[in-house]
Each structure stands twice: as C-alpha cells, then as structure tokens.
C-alpha cells in the first residue's frame with residue numbers, strides 16, 4: 238500500500254520507525270494480526286499538550302493479579318498502579334479480560350460463583366481482599382457504572398436517594414439529590430421533574446443519572462465499564478466532558494473499546510491482549526501500561542502499536 242493512503246496517527250510520530258515496527262509485527266507476533274499492508278492506519282487524536290500525571294499518590298497497587306473463573310485463568314499476572322484523581326483507561330481486543338480486571342477493583346467478581354483471584358490489590362496500602370475487609374463497604378467507596386444505563390424503575394429522585402437511604406441517611410436527602418445531579422451535569426434537565434420515572438429519560442440522561450446515583454453515596458473511585466457504548470455521539474461527548482470534570486474529585490477507571498475515547502479522556506492507558514499458552518488456552522495479559530500520550534504516540538510493544546493502529550483486534 239502506498240504511504241499516501243496512510244493517515245498520520247499523531248503529530249510527531251516517526252513514520253519510518255512505525256513502518257519498521259510494523260514489519261517486526263508481521264513476522265514476530267500471533268495470528269490475530271491482520272495483513273497490515275491491506276489495512277488503513279487508524280487515526281487517533283491525542284492532545285500532546287496535556288500534562289503527564291505522576292503516580293506519587295496511588296489509590297490502587299495491583300501486583301501479579303490473576304483471575305480465575307473456576308479452573309479457567311482468564312487473566313494472568315497483571316501489575317499496575319492507579320493514580321489518585323486520574324482517569325485510567327483499559328483497552329484491548331474483545332475477551333482479553335478488561336471487564337474481569339475492572340470488576341476486581343470493587344470485588345464485583347465475588348458475586349460470580351467460582352471466581353477467585355491470585356496476587357494482590359492494595360487500596361491505599363490495605364489488601365482489598367483481606368479477611369477483615371467488608372465487600373459492601375468496598376462497593377460503596379468504589380462505585381460502578383455499567384455499559385447499559387440501568388436506572389431503577391423509580392422516580393429520578395428515588396434513584397439518587399436510594400443509596401444514601403440504604404446507608405441510613407434520613408436527613409438532607411434533597412440536598413444530596415440536587416448536588417449529585419449537579420455533579421452529573423443533569424440537574425438543569427431534570428430539576429422540574431424529579432418525581433417522574435427515570436425510565437422516561439433518554440439513554441444519555443439515564444447514564445448521567447446512573448453516574449449521579451453512584452456519586453450520591455460519596456465514593457472515592459468510579460469504575461466505568463464501556464459507559465458510552467449504548468449512546469449516540471452527542472450523549473457520548475457529554476459523558477466524556479463529565480468524566481473530565483469528575484476527575485477533579487474522583488479516581489476513574491474506564492474500560493472502553495473506543496480508542497479515540499481513551500486518547501481523549503484518560504491520563505494513563507493499559508493495553509491488554511489475550512495470548513494462547515502451550516495447552517491452547519487463552520489468557521488475558523497486560524502488555525503495556527503508560528501515560529496515555531506514550532501509548533498512543535510511542536508505544537513500547539509491537540502489539541500495542543498494531544492494536545492502536547487498527548491492525549488487529
């Protein structure tokens with residue numbers, strides 16, 4: 238394919254080096270990579286002026302994490318540190334274990350029978366899976382927003398008030414509801430219909446309602462599992478704007494299939510993929526974890542390069 242048909246992925250990235258790496262990919266890696274010469278290179282826009290965050294104040298430290306569903310080791314040996322008030326994206330091809338890893342951060346996998354982990358996740362230095370840790374309290378501090386908006390079949394008000402009520406809050410609910418809806422950038426759209434059913438909202442509004450519901454119990458961390466995959470581009474843009482604002486107060490981890498989204502919103506990006514062991518079993522692995530700008534401009538691993546340029550996955 239002539240070079241003129243290739244799009245420049247990011248500013249300042251060396252075309253010759255990229256081409257050389259591509260050749261290595263062709264010869265060096267697994268069969269999931271497609272024929273690179275036939276495919277256009279994907280354009281990922283990355284704001285290169287964005288400040289690179291450091292990890293001086295980690296919220297989570299993950300070491301040698303493996304996750305098993307029964308005997309099946311779905312994810313193997315993940316080690317990464319999650320910075321406070323940063324947005325960390327997890328990207329990678331379908332089935333590489335992104336959601337599996339995400340669910341470990343608030344022990345949601347505990348709810349799936351037969352699931353266990355090996356290795357360690359520390360939360361502010363404490364073993365998240367320690368025997369003295371209450372998983373319910375973990376899920377209050379580390380909230381989750383799912384792929385499909387899932388409001389309760391209740392009023393907008395009662396959706397937001399639900400979590401605080403369960404936690405025993407009886408006073409000041411009106412303020413909590415208003416603040417949470419403000420923080421989720423939904424207040425102006427719903428302030429006159431708080432008693433209406435949440436199910437009457439649009440998909441994008443429902444997802445912001447779910448974010449407001451998560452915020453209402455005052456978590457420190459918000460996990461988002463493909464939060465925009467069911468939304469149109471306008472609703473997606475609103476959620477992305479919202480994430481940027483929420484990151485001033487919350488630590489956010491997001492799983493996304495949308496690499497542009499990871500490049501647009503995240504401070505750090507983890508690239509996972511699945512490889513096949515000698516027994517023919519696929520295991521998810523963390524290939525590369527770095528500042529998002531590095532992942533999308535100068536990835537260290539050929540497989541990351543191949544994935545972000547659309548050559549496999």
Ligand SMILES: Nc1ncnc2c1ncn2[C@@H]1O[C@H](COP(=O)(O)OP(=O)(O)OP(=O)(O)O)[C@@H](O)[C@H]1O
Nearest residue numbers: 306311329330331332333334335336337338349521
């Ligand atoms: N509840 C479960 N029981 C058994 N295996 C599971 C379960 N959930 C996921 N798996 C397996 O674990 C592996 C990783 O799945 P996971 O859903 O975490 O990947 P993913 O990268 O999030 O995929 P996708 O991008 O398609 O959502 C897959 O092989 C999947 O089939």
